[in-house]
Amino acid sequence: MFGLFDKSQKIKGTVVLMPKNVLDANDLNAVQNGGLGGVVSGLFGAVSDVAGQVVDSTTAILSRNVSFKLISATSTDANGNGKVGKETYLEKHLPTLPTFGDRRDAFAVNFEWDANFGIPGAFYIRNFMYDEFFLVSVTLDDIPNHGSIQFVCNSWIYNFKSYKKDRIFFPNNTYVTSATPAPLVKYRKEELEVLRGDGTGERKEWERIYDYDVYNDLGNPDSDKNLARPVLGGSSTYPYPRRVRTGRKPTKKDPKTEKLAAEFYIPRDEKFGHLKSSDFLTYSLKSLSQTLLPSLENVVDSDFTWNEFDSFQEVRDLYEGGISLPTGVLSAISPLPVFKELFRSDGENVLQLPPPHVIRVNKSAWMTDEEFAREMIAGVNPNVIRCLQEFPPKSKLDPTLYGDQTSTVTKEKLEINMGGVTVEEALAAKRLFILDYQDAFIPYLTRINSLPTAKAYATRTILFLKDDGTLKPLAIELSKPHPSGDNLGPVSKVVLPAIDGVDSTIWLLAKAYVIVNDSGYHQLVSHWLNTHAVMEPFAIATNRNLSVIHPIYKLLYPHYRDTININALARQNLINANGIIEQSFLPGKYSMEMSSVVYKNWVFTEQSLPADLIKRGLATEDPSAPHGLRLVIKDYPYAVDGLEIWDAIKIWVEEYVSLYYPTDVAVQQDTELQAWWKEAVEKGHADLKDKQWWPKMKTRQELIQSCSTIIWTASALHAAVNFGQYPYGGFILNRPTLSRRFIPEPGTKEYDEMLKSPHTAYLRTITPKREAIIDLTVIEILSRHASDEIYLGKRDHPNWTSDSKALEAFKKFGSKLTEIEAKITARNSDSAMKNRCGPVELPYTLLIPSSQEGLTFRGIPNSISI
Structure with missing residues (x-):
């Protein structure tokens, strides 16, 4: 009898989060002074509460400083929107369980609930603390007549006053636009409106606004007129894919160019921060640009003879015995953590790089x-x-x-x-x-x-x-x-x-x-333009137009991980005026212009591997051949391995898409999907928007092919052109990046030198010592996998969707990739396939899906993360 009057119950929840470090991991000085270990050790140190007092981070979080409100997916208020429940706060700190992962804390939360509220379909969260924290996930247990609900969040939460609207999160359910539960329609639309912003103002650190802009931030004309660079994008002269808009003010000398900033804005959840070892790569590149480059430049200015390699053995000494650096360079860079592993440990300050695979x-x-x-x-x-x-x-x-x-x-x-x-x-x-x-x-x-x-x-x-x-x-x-x-x-x-x-x-x-031609083209076109640059517009359009509960968002979001951030870092230190690429590769100050000219002929539909091979005349269509293609060069390692990866991706995408789009009409009627594709084409790739080759996104096959192409580009294509940079190019004699003189003519002293010492003639022609050290140090960093990398066929969270059929299809995809890995290994052991290893006896492993951390010459990350 008593139960008839007591309708209220408690829904128990578990919140997993990570507090902000005391020592901000995005502060370059912090890493220089304390190293990465110092950053990590401060993770659970003191933080400031709302009153400005310094308290233990766990104590601060438990002090009623984080609140939640559930939103119903089945019951509506007077306006027809999902009911919003009563505010509740984090409670006790739970013992950290191994399943939560390193550096994560778990907390209990309890929500009041009654039968009239129905099934939760979202929640609001407010952070009342001074510092932000990273919300990993929320799990609601024992919901009457339903069970548990998983919310995979992975987002930074700042003080609630930083936001115009409270932060909202949705569970791991999946809905095409029209299938959204009616009580959640308003909330789904509002979240996308927040992510789009209004296109005005300068972006702030805590914002999550995705908008488009041209590449108008590569030059620095206020510093030096020679550092002015043309705007890429927005013109027929220099067309280019779009990047994330920052809204910074223009330079004084060129109103079309944005001012440089210590930190580039990118949407907060895109940023390397506090949590991942890839931060170390970020600081490495910054250290190179800010410390190594000027130090080496000063040395060359004062001692030009130091800049020449005198023998092939001196080049090999970079990896065998080490090479002495001038005192000025050593004093500047040896304290930096990024360079410590490159110095010998026997007390001598000698630079010693790891041996490149090509000469091992x-x-x-x-x-x-x-x-x-x-x-x-x-x-x-x-x-x-x-x-x-x-x-x-x-x-x-x-x-x-x-x-x-x-x-x-x-x-x-x-x-x-x-x-x-x-x-x-x-x-x-x-x-x-x-x-x-x-x-x-x-x-x-x-x-x-x-x-x-x-x-x-x-x-x-x-x-x-x-x-x-x-x-x-x-x-x-x-x-x-x-x-x-x-x-x-x-x-x-x-x-x-x-x-x-x-x-x-x-x-x-x-x-x-x-x-030298190949090195420049590879870095600027095959690598930067055809993977990094062309992917950013798709990442922007996806976040602006597809809700986190949209099936295509769930399919694609792992393949954008860290791309926007690494691209911003590249604009700061790699492809910027007088940056690392301009200093160490042949095209110099014209590097980015050249990639813009090539972009004029970029075709999205030719980025799939089969279409690329056919275009280059290296394959013909043949239904009886493996993968439907007959290769002109049968032992073509990149194509043979790549076609297996491509097919696995496409089969996975086809199975997944078919779960949500049974017909072509379903594709046409999905308003979020149509808005996504229209914007990716017309805004993200605006300079090519009138090209007739763009898919119209009217059929399931167009959707499957387009998504497969995006995933291939972000994963396997990037892996193939990135992670072999140091294994092949780390030996500068094998892949020089500069040529400094023409072939000597008879009767000149250079010709006589060539007769007497062919090696000297070669060394005086290719990349000199300073530029070689810059190039090798950079590509050694870029060729490494971070310890927290997520590889093709894997996800960062096992509960990324509640759809059991999607999970089963994804499991099959992972199993297929494991089979491919074994087949690649077997091919590399077949002596009849002479192109697999070659004279250098280096097996082709770049398209083996899995890898460990470090310089492995294998592994396909989900995304362009370095």
Whole structure:
């Protein structure tokens, strides 16, 4: 009888969170002074409460300083919106359980509930403390007639006065837009409105506003007119993908350029902070830019001779015995934690980098023609080579501006090394290939060669597919602009393979010029533009238009993790005016402009691996072949491994999408989905919005293909072009980034030097010591996996969705990736596949999905996180 009158009950909950560090992990000085360990040790130290008193962080959180209100998914108020429950506060501190993970605290919370409230579908949270904290998750247990509800939050919560509207979180349920429970419709829309903002004002640290802007923050004209850079994006001259808007004020000397800031705004939850070891990578890059660069520059200014490597052994000493650095550099950088592991531990301050994989087994095999060619299909830039389909190779450049750029390579020169096969026969049999950088470099080459130390060619390399499946370079064409004007066409020379005398040195130099082109194009286009830059608009559009409970948001959000942040960091220290890329790669101050010109021809639908291979003539459609494609080069490690990963991604996406979109009409009628795609195209990639190749997002297949392409680009493609940077490029002789002089002419002292000492001639041509140290230190950082990396087929939380069918499909995806990993390992052990390891005996492992922390030369993270 008593129970009839007592309708109220308690819903028990568990809140998992992480307090803010006392020592702010985003403060570079904190890391410099105390190191990463000092940051971590302060994690559960003292914090300030609302009264400004210093108290223990756990005590502060328990002092009624964090409140919650449940929102009903089944019962409405007078306005038809979900009922809002009574405010309640965190209670006792629970013992930290292993399942909560390191550095996480758990607290109890109890909500008053009655049958009229129904099932919770969201909650409001308020933080009354001075400091923010990171809310990991909330679990509600024993809800009558329902069970438990999981809220996966992963968000920073600032003082409630920082927000115009209270922070709201939704459970791990999944709803297409039209299936949203009616009581939650208003709350779903309001949260997206908050994330979009109003497009005005300068963004603040605590905000979570995603908006678009052009790349107008690369230059620093107020500091030096030579540091002015053009705005990328918003014009037909310099089109570019959009980045997150910050709203900073313009510089004084150029109203189109934003002022630099110590910290770039990015939406708060996108920021490396306090929680992840990737912070250490952030500080490493900042230390490089702010400390190493100026220190090395001062040394070179005072002692130019120090800047030259005198022998190949001196280069190898970077990894074997170490290389002495001038006192001025040592005193500046040795206290920084990022550099400590690079110094010998025997008391001598000598820089010693880890041995790059390419010379770990064989120290000289990098010089072979076979390895030079193999790295075009199994190296760090394996997706530029294409099948030669016309001879001689032609150009797409405007002849009124650049003259006749048709190749000067003749059939007679190629057939010298083709074993009796004619050019016509080889073309018909698809046995000729080309690595062509003519069109990418010629428009900028006059300007590049006017830079203080740059002397470069635009290159074309033609290769022949041998009977054993390996590639053989036949000729390298080196082109310079005509001295009387670009419009008169190039001045070209053709260099053929040679193994003896001065011709062999010239051939070695010709290969270096090719790799210098390849290194610059790889860093600016294959890596930065085609993964980092093109992904950011999709990340922005997803957060602005897809609710966290939308199925496509849940599918894609792991593949954006840390991308916006690493891109902002790149604009601060890597691709900015006089930054690391400009200082250590050939295009110098024209680097980003060049990537903008290439973006004009970027096509989203060609970013899937099958479409890319077909476009480059390296595969043909064949329903009877594996993956529906027949490869022209059967032993093409990047393509063979990549197609298996691509298929696994697409099958997973197809199974997942089919759970929520049974028909094409369902895709067309999902208003959030349509708004997402429209904005990604028309705002995120606004300069290409009128291109007819964009999918119209009217069918399930368009949705599946588009999502698969986004996931492939963010995961496998980025892994393939990023994590081999140091293993291959860490040995600067193998992948030089600069060329400083042309091939010497007979009768000059440089030519005589080349006759006497081929190695010296090579070293005086390629990247010098200062720029090499900068380059190697950067790519060593960029090639590492963080300890908390999340790899393809994994999630940061097991309860990312409540949909059991989606979880089962994802489990199958993970199992498939494990199978692929075993198959890649087996292929690498097959001696018949000569391109898998090559003369350097380095197995192709870049598309093996799993990895450990560190410099592993394998592993596919979910996202572009470094």
